[in-house]
Amino acid sequence: MLLRWQGSDASLKPVLLTGHYDVVPVIPGTEEDWTHPPFDGVVADGIVWGRGALDDKSAVVAQLEAAAAILAKGFKPRRTIYFSFGHDEEVGGRRGAGGVVELLKLQGVSLDWSLDEGSFLMDGMMDGIEPLIAPINVAEKGYLTLEIVARGDGGHSSMPPAQTAVGVLAEAISKLEASPLPGGLDGVSGEMFDAISRHMDFTYRIAFANRWLFNSVLEDQLDNTTFGNAMLRTTTAPTMLSGSIKANVLPIEAIATVNFRLHPRDSVEGVINHVKRAVSHDKVEVRTANNEPGGGASKVSDWTSPGFSVIGRSVREIYPSSVIVPGIMIAASDTRHYGQIADNSFRFNPIIVTPEVMTGFHGTDERIPVEHLVNAVRIYMRILEHAGGG
Ligand SMILES: [Zn+2]
Secondary structure (H helix, E strand, O other): OEEEEOOOOOOOOOEEEEEEOOOOOOOOOOHHHOOOOOOOOOEEOOEEEOOOOOOOHHHHHHHHHHHHHHHHOOOOOOOOEEEEEEOOHHHOOOOOHHHHHHHHHHOOOOEEEEEEEEEEEEOOOOOOOOOOEEEEEEEEOEEEEEEEEEEOOOOEOOOOOOOOHHHHHHHHHHHHHHOOOOOOOOHHHHHHHHHHHOOOOHHHHHHHHOHHHHHHHHHHHHHOOHHHHHHHOOEEEEEEEEOOOOOOEOOOEEEEEEEEEEOOOOOHHHHHHHHHHHHOOOOEEEEEOOOOOOEOOOOOOOOOOHHHHHHHHHHHHHOOOOEEEEEEEOOOOOHHHHHHHEEEEEEEEEEEEOHHHHOOOOOOOOEEEHHHHHHHHHHHHHHHHHHHOO
């Protein structure tokens, strides 16, 4: 669904706000674990319950409510504003966002910036940080799945060789885990942690203020958390294994599936070469997995550009003490499509989440307090007013 709100000044490049209204399923058998049924849209005790409350119907609803509210006030944009709402984001967005982008390309539309789902306003998500952190994601990690294949001679398990294909594969996996992709506090990762560190305790503040001296200590510290590790580098996650089809048959091949999320500094070829070097062995082969999406990270948008400051300023007008930082999106979004026609792309939901609420994201008891939803409407109103220019 694509809506255009025509601006009065054709010399201004349009902006696009987007969200998606499809959702992931509820895992069969877990319906009973929900406090309220996942698809009933129950509002109880000041909370909206249901699948999509966070991802991403809340953004769609809040953007439309915000548009209606400023329309009612008589707002007329100078800059053209697009709203685009996809129905297939969770399965790649090819027909929804992909189709919209094809149409806009045909019409020769080029966007100043776009705003899609992304990070939330984080409350208590990082140890020892008091204020709300608003990471406005300026990049999206890439996605790659590789198979590591170890070969053996096969035969009966009663007369095995010293090492079967399974043993060779196990060694390859431990070598791979022992050689993570290089990472560090450069570019957007460094900018993000620099800004956050000003709100950390004294030791961290000193360390970040003197990165020339403490950089490797800080990187080690951040590496020890799964969040920090994901922000600093391309991650490596062995996820699936297969070997022989029967307990008493030696495997001819054993296969491990490994999923990578690419940091903007790494290319697909670079990761494949790194893995080949790490697991190097005459009986081991590395290949890309069939039927898996893949691709490098997105380009990195400019966090000193006007679009970024419009979003940040709007957040701070509603939550004055929040800390605005550029971030990297770990998951995928429809912006892989919209980014093709936008000078800059941002990914952020102006909704407060706590670690407790976050478990509902693609999980059980997805929910959002009404108060946070209403504040999201207020923030989108500011974004539209500032971007549209009245
Ligand atoms: Zn989503």
